[in-house]
Amino acid sequence: MKHIKPLTLAALALLATPLARAWNYTDGDLLLVFRESGASDVEFDLGSVNTYLGHTNGYTTTVTGWNPTLVTSAFASSTNINAFGSLTGVSVALLATTPVTNAVPTAWLSGAEPNTTAYTVGAQAWSSRFHNIISAVGTRPVFYNIQSATNANATATNSYVISAGSLASYDYTVTGGNQQDVIQLGGNANFTVETTIPADLDFWAISPSSSSPKPADQLIGRFVLSANGVLTFIAGPRPASVQTFTHSGNVSTLQFTTTLGNTYTLAHTNKLTAAVATWPVDTTTITGDGNVDTITHTNAGSAEFYEVIAH
Numbered sequence: 121m122k123h124i125k126p127l128t129l130a131a132l133a134l135l136a137t138p139l140a141r142a143w144n145y146t147d148g149d150l151l152l153v154f155r156e157s158g159a160s161d162v163e164f165d166l167g168s169v170n171t172y173l174g175h176t177n178g179y180t181t182t183v184t185g186w187n188p189t190l191v192t193s194a195f196a197s198s199t200n201i202n203a204f205g206s207l208t209g210v211s212v213a214l215l216a217t218t219p220v221t222n223a224v225p226t227a228w229l230s231g232a233e234p235n236t237t238a239y240t241v242g243a244q245a246w247s248s249r250f251h252n253i254i255s256a257v258g259t260r261p262v263f264y265n266i267q268s269a270t271n272a273n274a275t276a277t278n279s280y281v282i283s284a285g286s287l288a289s290y291d292y293t294v295t296g297g298n299q300q301d302v303i304q305l306g307g308n309a310n311f312t313v314e315t316t317i318p319a320d321l322d323f324w325a326i327s328p329s330s331s332s333p334k335p336a337d338q339l340i341g342r343f344v345l346s347a348n349g350v351l352t353f354i355a356g357p358r359p360a361s362v363q364t365f366t367h368s369g370n371v372s373t374l375q376f377t378t379t380l381g382n383t384y385t386l387a388h389t390n391k392l393t394a395a396v397a398t399w400p401v402d403t404t405t406i407t408g409d410g411n412v413d414t415i416t417h418t419n420a421g422s423a424e425f426y427e428v429i430a431h
Contacts, residue, residue, distance in 0.1 A: 143278045145258035150216045150228070152183075152351075153257070153290050154191050155302075155314070156209075161290045162194045165258065165278045169216040169228055172323070173340060177356030177431075185278060188349025194281050208347045211303075213290075213314035214323065217254040220247050225328060227254060229305065230321035230343060232312040237380075237410075239310070239326050239337050246328035249308040253294055260288040319345040322358070322379065339379055357382040360428040363412050373416045376428045378408025386415050387427045396427050 143165040145151075150169040154162040164186040188207060195210050214230040225243070227250035241249065260266075261280045266288050282289045291299060294306040301307035303314055315321060321344075326337040341355040360376040367373070378384060384406045387399040402417050408430075417426065 143258075143262075143280070145262070147217055147219045147251075147255055147258075149258060150214060151254070151257055152186055153213045153215070153314075154195070154207075155211050155213070155290050156195060157291075157302075158284055160194050160284055161280075161282045162191050163257070163261070163280045163282065163290065167278075172353050172355070173325075175341070175355035179341075179355040181353050183343070183351040183353055186351070187279065190279060190281070191349070206347045207317040207345070207349055210317050211314045212317055212319050212321070212345055214321065214343055215254045215257065215305075215313070217251045220251050225251065227251060227326045228340065229309060229313050229324050229326065231309070231324050232315045232321060237310050240329055243328040246326070249305075250326060253305060253308060256293050257290055260293055264288040317345055318347045319343070321345075323353075337381065339381060357408075357430040360384055360430050362426075362428060365426075371416055371418050372424065372426065373414060374426060374428060375412050375414050378406070378410060378413045379430070380408055380410040382408045383431045384408060384413070384415065385429050385431065386417050387429055388417055388419070388424045390419075390424050392425060396429075399427065401429070 143149075145165055148168055148170070150166040150172070152164040152166055166183065166185045191207060191210065195207075212230075214228075216228040218224070218226050220243075225246060227246070229250075239246075261282060264287055266280055266282055266286065280288075284291070286292065287297075291302050294308075295302055296306060303312045304310070305313050320342060322342055323340045324337050325340050339357055341353055342358060344352045344354065357379045358377070360378065362374055362376045364375040365372070374386070376384070386402040386404065387396055388402060389399040402415075404415060404417070406413050406415050415428065417424075
């Protein structure tokens with residue numbers, strides 16, 4: 121019995137402690153945002169975006185630091201959420217930015233396919249279109265004193281649930297309050313930055329540049345989110361998907377899907393006993409433009425097998 125009183129006092133002291141701030145956002149953090157028109161936003165600070173940069177193509181990792189249960193709880197009354205806690209139907213986006221003063225100022229945005237136009241904006245436009253907006257998404261919840269997520273399953277140090285219409289909400293922040301073109305970062309991106317779950321989003325790095333036709337944006341990889349809440353990052357371009365194949369004389373023609381800025385070559389062989397990595401590669405290189413592109417190969421007359429390689 122002598123231990124009951126100290127434990128009770130400790131519990132009371134814990135209950136009286138103010139909620140911790142939901143996060144200490146800084147430029148360079150990756151934000152994971154769940155939203156639906158008319159509903160509260162659920163936002164997570166996943167830490168430094170550097171975690172997902174500089175990897176070899178095909179590198180894959182499961183993204184941690186967020187809680188699917190908080191998302192399903194927040195959208196439980198939504199008509200787009202089924203009764204079994206699936207995330208299906210909720211929109212998701214990821215975004216980050218360096219400071220404006222960074223040696224190579226860069227914004228990172230998720231993007232739904234296809235993206236066929238590269239950015240060539242100058243530094244001032246980049247700052248207003250990307251840095252200022254993304255940084256505001258991270259700083260406004262603290263500025264407007266939004267309380268951290270209180271759901272028992274939430275990670276209280278890096279998450280917010282922000283009511284629809286709040287000045288700190290994602291929708292309000294990216295549109296300046298007019299609620300227009302939310303899906304394109306308030307009209308500041310030339311592609312859709314979000315999609316509904318289950319999601320498969322490209323992840324783009326965008327830097328100010330005027331060196332056209334060289335694209336200022338670069339594909340970093342993809343984020344894939346399943347309906348049951350598994351978020352995966354995959355570095356590098358999407359695998360090319362062959363749409364058509366024709367053969368006339370000794371010339372083979374393949375049409376395949378591409379991603380803007382990535383390069384594609386054609387590996388070929390007349391034997392399937394060796395790994396694709398050992399196949400000869402045609403000297404022709406195609407630069408993707410986000411559309412279905414064409415590559416041809418002239419063979420010596422014998423039947424050959426092909427693989428389009430994305431770089």
